[in-house]
Amino acid sequence: MTTTRLEAFxxxxxxxxxxxxxxxxxxxxxxxxxxxxxxxxxxxxSYVAYLVSFLTIGVIWLNHHRVFEQVIRVDGPLLLxxxxxxxxxxxxPFPTAVVAEHLGGAGEAAxxxxxxxxxxLLMGLSFGALFAWVTHTDRLLGRLPPPGMVRATRRRxxxxxxxxxxxxxxxxxxxxxxxxxxxxxALYYAFDQASVPAEREPDDQQPT
Amino acid sequence: MTTTRLEAFxxxxxxxxxxxxxxxxxxxxxxxxxxxxxxxxxxxxSYVAYLVSFLTIGVIWLNHHRVFEQVIRVDGPLLLxxxxxxxxxxxxPFPTAVVAEHLGGAGEAAxxxxxxxxxxLLMGLSFGALFAWVTHTDRLLGRLPPPGMVRATRRRxxxxxxxxxxxxxxxxxxxxxxxxxxxxxALYYAFDQASVPAEREPDDQQPT
Amino acid sequence: MTTTRLEAFxxxxxxxxxxxxxxxxxxxxxxxxxxxxxxxxxxxxSYVAYLVSFLTIGVIWLNHHRVFEQVIRVDGPLLLxxxxxxxxxxxxPFPTAVVAEHLGGAGEAAxxxxxxxxxxLLMGLSFGALFAWVTHTDRLLGRLPPPGMVRATRRRxxxxxxxxxxxxxxxxxxxxxxxxxxxxxALYYAFDQASVPAEREPDDQQPT
Amino acid sequence: MTTTRLEAFxxxxxxxxxxxxxxxxxxxxxxxxxxxxxxxxxxxxSYVAYLVSFLTIGVIWLNHHRVFEQVIRVDGPLLLxxxxxxxxxxxxPFPTAVVAEHLGGAGEAAxxxxxxxxxxLLMGLSFGALFAWVTHTDRLLGRLPPPGMVRATRRRxxxxxxxxxxxxxxxxxxxxxxxxxxxxxALYYAFDQASVPAEREPDDQQPT
Numbered sequence: 089m090t091t092t093r094l095e096a097f098x099x100x101x102x103x104x105x106x107x108x109x110x111x112x113x114x115x116x117x118x119x120x121x122x123x124x125x126x127x128x129x130x131x132x133x134s135y136v137a138y139l140v141s142f143l144t145i146g147v148i149w150l151n152h153h154r155v156f157e158q159v160i161r162v163d164g165p166l167l168l169x170x171x172x173x174x175x176x177x178x179x180x181p182f183p184t185a186v187v188a189e190h191l192g193g194a195g196e197a198a199x200x201x202x203x204x205x206x207x208x209l210l211m212g213l214s215f216g217a218l219f220a221w222v223t224h225t226d227r228l229l230g231r232l233p234p235p236g237m238v239r240a241t242r243r244r245x246x247x248x249x250x251x252x253x254x255x256x257x258x259x260x261x262x263x264x265x266x267x268x269x270x271x272x273x274a275l276y277y278a279f280d281q282a283s284v285p286a287e288r289e290p291d292d293q294q295p296t
Numbered sequence: 297m298t299t300t301r302l303e304a305f306x307x308x309x310x311x312x313x314x315x316x317x318x319x320x321x322x323x324x325x326x327x328x329x330x331x332x333x334x335x336x337x338x339x340x341x342s343y344v345a346y347l348v349s350f351l352t353i354g355v356i357w358l359n360h361h362r363v364f365e366q367v368i369r370v371d372g373p374l375l376l377x378x379x380x381x382x383x384x385x386x387x388x389p390f391p392t393a394v395v396a397e398h399l400g401g402a403g404e405a406a407x408x409x410x411x412x413x414x415x416x417l418l419m420g421l422s423f424g425a426l427f428a429w430v431t432h433t434d435r436l437l438g439r440l441p442p443p444g445m446v447r448a449t450r451r452r453x454x455x456x457x458x459x460x461x462x463x464x465x466x467x468x469x470x471x472x473x474x475x476x477x478x479x480x481x482a483l484y485y486a487f488d489q490a491s492v493p494a495e496r497e498p499d500d501q502q503p504t
Numbered sequence: 505m506t507t508t509r510l511e512a513f514x515x516x517x518x519x520x521x522x523x524x525x526x527x528x529x530x531x532x533x534x535x536x537x538x539x540x541x542x543x544x545x546x547x548x549x550s551y552v553a554y555l556v557s558f559l560t561i562g563v564i565w566l567n568h569h570r571v572f573e574q575v576i577r578v579d580g581p582l583l584l585x586x587x588x589x590x591x592x593x594x595x596x597p598f599p600t601a602v603v604a605e606h607l608g609g610a611g612e613a614a615x616x617x618x619x620x621x622x623x624x625l626l627m628g629l630s631f632g633a634l635f636a637w638v639t640h641t642d643r644l645l646g647r648l649p650p651p652g653m654v655r656a657t658r659r660r661x662x663x664x665x666x667x668x669x670x671x672x673x674x675x676x677x678x679x680x681x682x683x684x685x686x687x688x689x690a691l692y693y694a695f696d697q698a699s700v701p702a703e704r705e706p707d708d709q710q711p712t
Numbered sequence: 713m714t715t716t717r718l719e720a721f722x723x724x725x726x727x728x729x730x731x732x733x734x735x736x737x738x739x740x741x742x743x744x745x746x747x748x749x750x751x752x753x754x755x756x757x758s759y760v761a762y763l764v765s766f767l768t769i770g771v772i773w774l775n776h777h778r779v780f781e782q783v784i785r786v787d788g789p790l791l792l793x794x795x796x797x798x799x800x801x802x803x804x805p806f807p808t809a810v811v812a813e814h815l816g817g818a819g820e821a822a823x824x825x826x827x828x829x830x831x832x833l834l835m836g837l838s839f840g841a842l843f844a845w846v847t848h849t850d851r852l853l854g855r856l857p858p859p860g861m862v863r864a865t866r867r868r869x870x871x872x873x874x875x876x877x878x879x880x881x882x883x884x885x886x887x888x889x890x891x892x893x894x895x896x897x898a899l900y901y902a903f904d905q906a907s908v909p910a911e912r913e914p915d916d917q918q919p920t
Contacts, residue, residue: 106798124820146795304515524734
């Protein structure tokens with residue numbers, strides 16, 4: 089099993105999942121006498137959910153890429169851990185649609201929708217297990233990254249675990265707040281990823 | 297016809313089919329006085345169907361990859377056999393949606409839905425024909441795998457044929473049981489695949 | 505503009521269009537007292553339309569691949585001709601859905617649906633224009649194929665033009681017959697393509 | 713972060729977004745006594761919106777490709793700017809669906825739909841920011857293009873900004889006219905792109 093085709097397949101699934109998010113935003117149905125502008129405003133939870141889910145899948149893709157560019161061998165458990173990650177990431181459009189429909193409401197529906205959403209994002213952290221497996225020894229990596237870096241990354245996964253669990257709990261207090269916390273977490277990860285110094289790739293200097 | 301582009305196209309179709317599964321899970325419509333939590337629980341067949349279909353397509357992708365990494369030449373019949381495989385795999389989201397809608401019910405609808413589902417998965421084994429064609433002689437392979445390995449793989453396809461046919465028959469006894477059998481088969485294949493010792497790829501040690 | 509990325513993008517669009525066909529096959533709604541088996545049978549036009557469209561897009565992909573593996577330079581008109589091809593191919597799921605809904609009926613609806621379908625497939629032959637542009641001189645090809653081969657291919661496009669136009673006209677006589685003709689044409693192209701002797705690719709003998 | 717995988721992911725998202733446009737064109741529902749032909753004509757805004765959005769995403773892909781074939785290094789801000797571009801481009805199917813539903817109507821709904829559409833296309837010009845970042849210095853490029861070329865491209869983005877803003881304003885005068893302006897702009901960009909002289913790629917002359 090080459091990493092190239094595993095990456096290509098994973099990239100495909102992640103690219104499709106991130107793009108499918110848009111089909112959960114439906115043109116609004118107009119009630120009697122309602123303006124379209126009003127109806128579009130009224131479905132703000134759809135836009136918020138699109139934004140947070142887009143960022144989250146984007147960050148999962150970034151993480152996936154960073155981990156797999158160091159992997160030189162794929163073994164059985166890694167295959168299954170990767171399939172598990174794709175299973176949960178590929179599921180994200182569903183809770184996104186549920187949140188989009190119920191976040192604007194109140195009471196049980198908004199709380200349950202938000203809890204479901206946070207719960208699925210929490211499972212997206214099954215990426216942490218994949219990372220732990222890959223960095224356990226240098227079986228799968230060309231060269232194990234410095235231990236300090238591995239520890240820092242694990243700490244970042246732990247942080248995510250705590251924050252998403254907190255968001256899950258927060259769902260029963262305020263659903264919009266819980267979603268905002270998820271969005272803040274995705275933003276934090278995105279900027280954090282973006283700050284990793286880029287390396288000049290040797291084979292990128294030739295014309296492609 | 298290079299294998300590279302055939303693989304890329306097949307990967308694309310499989311990645312899209314596996315990701316499209318999610319759009320069959322719809323946000324539930326709430327009946328008068330129903331809680332969202334209850335409505336979400338009530339559509340458990342959707343989740344089961346998503347899981348089993350995801351695993352099944354995942355395993356088809358794994359098999360596809362393993363076979364084609366040894367193929368060095370593509371001929372006409374292989375093209376058609378591959379297109380046939382994609383036709384049935386690409387169809388999987390449809391019986392998945394039918395099962396999701398009717399598995400929770402009883403009587404004829406649940407039975408028919410389950411039988412349809414098992415039948416389409418059975419056609420997914422048309423992969424066996426592709427494998428038989430490829431390993432018939434060494435026309436298409438760089439080096440024919442050891443005969444023992446070929447025979448073992450054919451036996452595994454035979455096993456699948458028997459199990460999915462049994463699941464199809466079981467549909468009239470108990471639809472959930474038939475689906476569980478399909479799920480168990482996919483899990484078995486997944487772990488079986490994952491246990492194949494990975495080879496260190498020569499060109500994976502260079503930076504990509 | 506490299507051909508590599510143009511091919512990758514086109515492959516992506518074609519792979520998605522072929523896989524999106526399945527979402528036009530909806531789980532049937534059961535009328536009072538109807539069995540699921542009966543309802544599934546009743547939507548046979550969906551399955552026929554899926555099959556014919558799948559074959560057609562599959563053949564377009566095969567043709568696309570055969571042409572572009574000889575192209576070494578992409579110029580402006582080729583870009584636009586390719587975008588035009590993708591526009592019509594990407595549209596195929598729409599007439600497929602219309603045919604699926606109305607073929608089983610009778611009178612004007614079945615006729616119009618079939619005519620729309622044949623018309624869009626006819627536009628898929630805008631591939632012929634792309635082929636003519638590419639083989640006009642050797643500007644874009646590494647080596648122009650033998651004139652006899654070019655002429656044979658153009659004749660095959662001409663044949664398609666005539667057959668699809670005939671199917672379009674046939675729609676007003678018998679819609680199912682028109683669809684059958686489209687399916688026969690796709691099958692003919694598929695077997696025709698598959699019979700082209702495959703060349704052993706020099707760089708396919710190395711491990712990928 | 714290699715540019716190769718960033719391009720592959722972006723290509724995936726753009727190819728999916730462009731192909732998803734078709735699922736917004738639904739088979740029409742027939743009113744009592746209405747012919748299918750009439751119902752198909754009546755949804756002409758769907759076809760216009762498909763065409764304009766297809767061209768627009770096609771042009772974004774062309775631009776994306778042209779810029780990234782010169783990029784040899786990806787840094788954090790570029791990652792975020794690219795994700796931002798994909799976010800807005802991936803959203804295009806939504807305003808396309810809104811326009812398809814309301815353009816044929818009159819008054820507020822058609823105006824709002826058109827304004828939403830033009831507004832999202834305007835955000836697609838966030839590509840300009842990405843381009844500005846990439847060409848600011850030669851940090852990210854192998855070789856900075858001639859300043860005259862950079863300035864010409866920036867001027868072209870400026871033009872787009874002005875035209876889409878004008879189309880946005882025009883929405884309140886005539887929605888179809890605003891859409892036509894967007895379409896004309898996409899056509900202009902497409903032909904403009906297509907006229908860039910193609911370079912003979914060194915590694916495209918070897919058999920692939």
